[in-house]
Amino acid sequence: MTATARTVPADSASADSSRADAASADSARISLAVSTVIFALRADADATAASLRLPLVRRIREPFKGRWALPGGPIEAAESLSAAAGRNLVETTGLRPTYLEQLYAFGDVDRSPGDRVVSIVYWALVRSEEADLAAEGDNVRWFPADDLPDLAFDHNTIVDYALWRLRTKMEYSRIAHAFLGETFTLSELREVHEAVLRRPIDPANFRRQMEGSKAIIATDQLLTGGRHRPPRLYRYNASVELTDNGPLTSS
Amino acid sequence: MTATARTVPADSASADSSRADAASADSARISLAVSTVIFALRADADATAASLRLPLVRRIREPFKGRWALPGGPIEAAESLSAAAGRNLVETTGLRPTYLEQLYAFGDVDRSPGDRVVSIVYWALVRSEEADLAAEGDNVRWFPADDLPDLAFDHNTIVDYALWRLRTKMEYSRIAHAFLGETFTLSELREVHEAVLRRPIDPANFRRQMEGSKAIIATDQLLTGGRHRPPRLYRYNASVELTDNGPLTSS
DNA sequence: CCAAAAGTGTTGAATTTACACCCATGA
DNA sequence: TCATGGGTGTAAATTCAACACTTTTGG
Numbered sequence: 001m002t003a004t005a006r007t008v009p010a011d012s013a014s015a016d017s018s019r020a021d022a023a024s025a026d027s028a029r030i031s032l033a034v035s036t037v038i039f040a041l042r043a044d045a046d047a048t049a050a051s052l053r054l055p056l057v058r059r060i061r062e063p064f065k066g067r068w069a070l071p072g073g074p075i076e077a078a079e080s081l082s083a084a085a086g087r088n089l090v091e092t093t094g095l096r097p098t099y100l101e102q103l104y105a106f107g108d109v110d111r112s113p114g115d116r117v118v119s120i121v122y123w124a125l126v127r128s129e130e131a132d133l134a135a136e137g138d139n140v141r142w143f144p145a146d147d148l149p150d151l152a153f154d155h156n157t158i159v160d161y162a163l164w165r166l167r168t169k170m171e172y173s174r175i176a177h178a179f180l181g182e183t184f185t186l187s188e189l190r191e192v193h194e195a196v197l198r199r200p201i202d203p204a205n206f207r208r209q210m211e212g213s214k215a216i217i218a219t220d221q222l223l224t225g226g227r228h229r230p231p232r233l234y235r236y237n238a239s240v241e242l243t244d245n246g247p248l249t250s251s
Numbered sequence: 252m253t254a255t256a257r258t259v260p261a262d263s264a265s266a267d268s269s270r271a272d273a274a275s276a277d278s279a280r281i282s283l284a285v286s287t288v289i290f291a292l293r294a295d296a297d298a299t300a301a302s303l304r305l306p307l308v309r310r311i312r313e314p315f316k317g318r319w320a321l322p323g324g325p326i327e328a329a330e331s332l333s334a335a336a337g338r339n340l341v342e343t344t345g346l347r348p349t350y351l352e353q354l355y356a357f358g359d360v361d362r363s364p365g366d367r368v369v370s371i372v373y374w375a376l377v378r379s380e381e382a383d384l385a386a387e388g389d390n391v392r393w394f395p396a397d398d399l400p401d402l403a404f405d406h407n408t409i410v411d412y413a414l415w416r417l418r419t420k421m422e423y424s425r426i427a428h429a430f431l432g433e434t435f436t437l438s439e440l441r442e443v444h445e446a447v448l449r450r451p452i453d454p455a456n457f458r459r460q461m462e463g464s465k466a467i468i469a470t471d472q473l474l475t476g477g478r479h480r481p482p483r484l485y486r487y488n489a490s491v492e493l494t495d496n497g498p499l500t501s502s
Numbered sequence: 503c504c505a506a507a508a509g510t511g512t513t514g515a516a517t518t519t520a521c522a523c524c525c526a527t528g529a
Numbered sequence: 530t531c532a533t534g535g536g537t538g539t540a541a542a543t544t545c546a547a548c549a550c551t552t553t554t555g556g
Contacts, residue, residue, distance in 0.1 A: 030283055077280050081356060109330065116328055118371070157499075164497030165497065224527080227532075246416065247415055455509075477554075479505080480553035
């Protein structure tokens with residue numbers, strides 16, 4: 001906060017910066033991994049409403065042997081960070097996400113007992129049908145996002161942050177579509193918002209908001225079968241970006 | 252997008268995840284670095300208005316020898332990512348930031364010719380007085396943020412993204428204070444917003460907005476010396492968080 | 503006095519929010 | 530027919546945006 005003497009001249013500066021893109025002895029000792037927080041909306045036990053859930057894997061080695069942890073793994077030399085996250089997610093849980101975004105790089109010195117690990121963490125959204133197909137076994141299990149056990153490493157903190165990002169982004173972005181199929185009713189879309197944000201939303205106002213945003217396009221199909229007026233099916237408007245990540249649309 | 256067969260069972264999953272926090276042969280070949288995009292508001296050439304500027308360092312080695320690049324360097328084994336960014340920033344430019352936040356991890360396979368480098372990039376804000384003291388030499392120079400030369404690596408992309416984050420965050424956060432001193436007038440605060448967002452702001456509405464937000468506290472001092480009515484000095488309200496980073500306030 | 507920026511008031515537009523009410527279907 | 534959600538209308542409340550006007554200093 002308070003300014004003190006600075007004595008490093010410009011020349012030593014550029015010497016340092018030249019090392020920036022070559023591994024030093026120090027950074028070689030730091031290992032790099034990728035992990036992913038995966039969210040899906042799944043029916044509650046009482047099946048009355050959907051709730052946010054995420055899959056965790058059980059650790060079979062020390063440290064934290066037996067504890068639940070985020071799925072993750074190493075980064076291969078020939079793949080980008082997002083590719084590593086996507087590949088690892090399929091390998092560990094069998095899930096294919098409809099949305100994948102980098103969350104944060106966690107690198108505190110003591111976050112992994114014994115060695116030094118920097119984890120690039122991604123977060124992903126998968127559709128409900130996709131989540132239903134996912135294998136669940138002794139070593140992979142779905143947990144309610146708001147009520148997790150004590151996880152390995154700093155993974156509770158990571159999930160908290162991912163949850164915050166999801167909820168924040170839900171309010172100004174269109175990621176809700178990532179939970180749904182090709183076409184959907186406005187009720188389904190609204191229920192996604194309600195489940196994530198954990199508060200009721202006025203259907204009338206929600207409809208106008210969505211229609212005004214140009215994010216969705218009405219199809220000419222209605223969904224029959226319910227014992228009420230058949231709702232119109234909508235489609236995601238592909239000409240509008242899903243989320244605004246600024247100049248970072250590609251990787 | 253379309254679902255295909257998934258055959259990986261849960262058991263191989265947890266085997267993978269157990270490697271997540273130990274270095275594999277692959278990830279050991281990836282080197283890790285930290286870089287920082289540093290912003291300051293500095294007087295224009297004609298001194299009529301302030302504009303966003305950032306310091307770059309000249310590379311003295313291949314690849315990209317002679318090109319301008321973001322200050323950066325390796326991460327030491329015993330320091331956190333933010334500590335590495337802060338230390339490196341002082342070493343290369345002599346600047347002490349009032350604000351430092353992680354921006355993004357860049358890790359495309361081909362971003363550094365020859366070797367594989369993952370860069371954890373931070374962005375920082377420094378006060379104008381601080382920026383004025385910074386040494387400028389052959390190998391460190393300030394550039395207008397909106398008009399940069401071709402930089403080394405993917406650094407143009409990185410700066411674009413940092414600029415977008417700064418401008419986005421300026422609209423819903425209180426980071427403007429990070430450019431100013433302990434006390435400031437509402438005009439000074441408004442001029443920060445105008446310089447960053449590159450558009451004029453109505454002084455009357457801006458005043459009400461700020462006063463209503465509880466982000467600033469009026470002191471009992473006025474700033475005399477101008478040839479007009481002396482403006483009141485304000486102070487940043489420390490009981491309100493500078494920015495909302497969710498559960499990530501510490502590291 | 504005048505110029506210039508500080509600070510206050512006011513008004514209309516746009517947006518948000520709450521809620522009444524009609525519509526179309528299955529049972 | 531009734532129950533149920535689909536869908537439209539509307540009005541109050543709040544926020545936003547533009548700009549007129551008064552205040553206080555230095556020159």
